[in-house]
Amino acid sequence: MHVERQVRLNPLHKAWNCFLAFLFPLESDTWLAVFRIGVGLQVTLYALFLRSDWYYLFAISGKGLVGRELGEALTTFESPFIPKLAWLITVGRSFKISEETVLTLAWVGLLCAGCFLLLGLLSRPAAIVAWFVHLCAAESGGLLVYGADNFMTTALFYLMLCPLPDHYSLDHWVAKTKSKDPHALGFWRRVLQVHLCFVYFIGGLAKLLGSGWWDGSNLWRSLIRPPFNLISPEFLVQFKYVLPFLGISICLLEMTYPVFIWLRRTRRVWLVCILAMHAAIGLMMGLYLFALVMIILNLAAFGVPWPITRAEAPSGQHEQ
Amino acid sequence: MLLKRIQAAWFGIHFFLVIAVSFAGLFWLIAERSTILPSAWDNYARKAELVASWCLGKEAGASNPVRLTIATYLHAAGIQAGYTFFAPNVPNPHRLTLQLFYQDGRIEYESPRVHGRAAALRLDTLLDRLAEERYEPVREAVVKRLAFSVWREHPEVKKIRATFGSVNPPDMNEFEQGKTEIFQPMFSFDFSLRDEEQQ
Numbered sequence: 001m002h003v004e005r006q007v008r009l010n011p012l013h014k015a016w017n018c019f020l021a022f023l024f025p026l027e028s029d030t031w032l033a034v035f036r037i038g039v040g041l042q043v044t045l046y047a048l049f050l051r052s053d054w055y056y057l058f059a060i061s062g063k064g065l066v067g068r069e070l071g072e073a074l075t076t077f078e079s080p081f082i083p084k085l086a087w088l089i090t091v092g093r094s095f096k097i098s099e100e101t102v103l104t105l106a107w108v109g110l111l112c113a114g115c116f117l118l119l120g121l122l123s124r125p126a127a128i129v130a131w132f133v134h135l136c137a138a139e140s141g142g143l144l145v146y147g148a149d150n151f152m153t154t155a156l157f158y159l160m161l162c163p164l165p166d167h168y169s170l171d172h173w174v175a176k177t178k179s180k181d182p183h184a185l186g187f188w189r190r191v192l193q194v195h196l197c198f199v200y201f202i203g204g205l206a207k208l209l210g211s212g213w214w215d216g217s218n219l220w221r222s223l224i225r226p227p228f229n230l231i232s233p234e235f236l237v238q239f240k241y242v243l244p245f246l247g248i249s250i251c252l253l254e255m256t257y258p259v260f261i262w263l264r265r266t267r268r269v270w271l272v273c274i275l276a277m278h279a280a281i282g283l284m285m286g287l288y289l290f291a292l293v294m295i296i297l298n299l300a301a302f303g304v305p306w307p308i309t310r311a312e313a314p315s316g317q318h319e320q
Numbered sequence: 321m322l323l324k325r326i327q328a329a330w331f332g333i334h335f336f337l338v339i340a341v342s343f344a345g346l347f348w349l350i351a352e353r354s355t356i357l358p359s360a361w362d363n364y365a366r367k368a369e370l371v372a373s374w375c376l377g378k379e380a381g382a383s384n385p386v387r388l389t390i391a392t393y394l395h396a397a398g399i400q401a402g403y404t405f406f407a408p409n410v411p412n413p414h415r416l417t418l419q420l421f422y423q424d425g426r427i428e429y430e431s432p433r434v435h436g437r438a439a440a441l442r443l444d445t446l447l448d449r450l451a452e453e454r455y456e457p458v459r460e461a462v463v464k465r466l467a468f469s470v471w472r473e474h475p476e477v478k479k480i481r482a483t484f485g486s487v488n489p490p491d492m493n494e495f496e497q498g499k500t501e502i503f504q505p506m507f508s509f510d511f512s513l514r515d516e517e518q519q
Contacts, residue, residue, distance in 0.1 A: 019328070020324060020328065023324075023327070023328055023331060024324060024327075046438075049436060049437075049438035050436065050438050050439060051436075052435040052436050052439075053434045053435050053436050053438070053439035056434060056435070056439070057434070057439060057442065061465055061468075062468070064469070065432065065434065065443070065465070065466065065469050066446070066462055066465040066466060066469070067465055070458060070461060070462065070465070074458075075395070077382075078391045078395065078400075079387075079388045079391040079392045079395070080388075081388060081392045082391070082392055082395045082396070083396075135395070135396065135398075138398075139395060141442065143445070143446045143449045143450075143455070143458075143462065144442040144443070144445060144446050145442070145445070146441060146442060146445040147401075147405050149398075150398045150399070150400070150401050151398065152398070153395075153396075153397070153398025154397060154398035154399060155398075156398075157396060157397045157398060183324075187327055187331075190331075191331065191334075194331075194335060195335075195338065198335065198338050198339065198342060198403070199403045200403075202342040202343075202345075202346065202402060202403045202404065203403045203404065203405060203407060205346065206345075206346055206349065206402075206403075206404040206407035206408055207406070207407040207408065208408075209346075209349070209350070209355035209356055209357060209407070209408040210354070210355060210356065210407055210408025210409040211356050211408075211409065212408075212409040212410060213407075213408070213409075216492075217491055217492070218406065218409055218410045220491065220492050221409075221410040221412075221489060222406055222410045224489055225410070225412075225413045225487075225489060226413055226444070227437070227440050227441060227444050233495055237492055237495055237496060240492045243492075286437060286441075287441070288438075289438065
């Protein structure tokens with residue numbers, strides 16, 4: 001009877017152990033350094049790119065473009081617990097600080113957090129500040145938000161939960177912090193890897209369901225529509241017979257990403273193709289922030305060599 | 321080991337939500353007949369979208385704690401929107417033209433403006449969203465604010481007529497034949513800004 005029960009439980013235990021082994025591989029913190037520096041660069045550029053429009057985008061009605069009340073009302077309708085710039089402004093008001101000053105301080109805080117992340121100084125507090133201020137801005141922006149913002153929020157969300165600091169950071173040099181648990185480092189890299197697989201699979205599948213990706217017309221339309229029209233249509237139309245091939249290739253590249261990115265033989269090819277696709281999106285459509293955040297996520301998830309062997313893991317860090 | 325179990329459980333819940341959000345968006349596209357799938361799939365897609373929405377707590381009351389918790393988490397993690405960018409097809413761009421009527425009878429044309437390219441991308445995102453049916457209730461309020469942002473630079477303007485529409489670009493063959501984009505107005509609003517000022 002006891003033997004029978006063991007036999008029945010074994011496959012479940014095996015599956016669970018396989019799942020845990022997949023979730024918690026041994027990993028060095030090199031990928032985390034790439035992730036931190038990349039996200040730091042992204043946050044810094046985000047703040048610099050929006051420098052001249054920051055107040056205009058997020059000011060109250062009558063002073064800004066559309067006023068942040070509308071975006072905040074839509075966000076509050078979803079849930080009143082989602083952070084927004086109004087929270088910071090209410091706190092500022094209690095200290096008799098004007099709305100304009102609070103918005104400027106939020107921008108400065110975001111820029112400083114980005115620079116701190118780049119250097120690896122106060123890494124976790126910087127990641128938390130960057131996540132919070134960026135989330136406030138994204139939620140108050142409401143209808144002004146686009147894909148790059150969502151990926152930035154996700155990247156910052158994961159970064160602040162990751163086992164920071166890495167040993168390339170100033171934190172490590174200054175405070176001589178201990179090496180982090182390689183299983184924890186492996187877990188957070190897995191989260192990033194699995195997330196990207198879902199992103200590309202869903203994106204590729206949805207594109208394949210549109211007729212315009214089969215005949216190249218979607219590529220044409222996306223490259224000539226303002227404000228993405230950096231390439232002249234006269235030049236683009238010369239490649240009219242290449243566009244259908246490129247359109248189908250993009251769909252297949254994205255949809256098969258969750259398979260071929262895991263295979264050692266095809267990983268490099270898929271990674272290079274995906275990075276090239278994002279670089280092209282950035283350069284040809286002017287979606288610089290979107291391209292950069294996707295390149296950073298891919299490099300951190302699959303660009304850094306992995307995984308390390310048990311023997312290479314820092315001593316005393318193996319979880320028994 | 322306990323920490324590992326907690327992390328594994330979080331992993332499961334987190335990616336369950338990512339899948340639910342992504343597939344809710346995908347099923348919505350199918351149900352709206354935006355894809356190449358036959359119309360026989362519409363009903364199934366609509367039901368599947370409801371299931372995905374139920375998983376996200378969207379079928380619960382607005383103040384339901386489960387719904388609020390899930391919504392807050394989705395926004396905090398940046399996973400509240402699916403990943404169907406430029407899919408299944410690239411939508412037409414949209415344009416908002418503001419016709420400025422001056423007191424002396426002059427008429428000028430303007431568009432809402434921002435300084436940097438990063439902000440310009442956001443403004444275009446806003447205009448594309450205004451065309452969506454789900455944002456119909458806020459359309460007038462947004463257009464009014466955009467018109468007001470232009471009026472601040474032209475305070476002598478008496479009235480603004482805001483015309484919003486879709487821009488149909490030519491396809492590759494039409495472009496080779498010399499055809500250009502066609503502007504199709506969708507709606508327009510008149511704002512009397514002297515009244516606005518008095519308010």
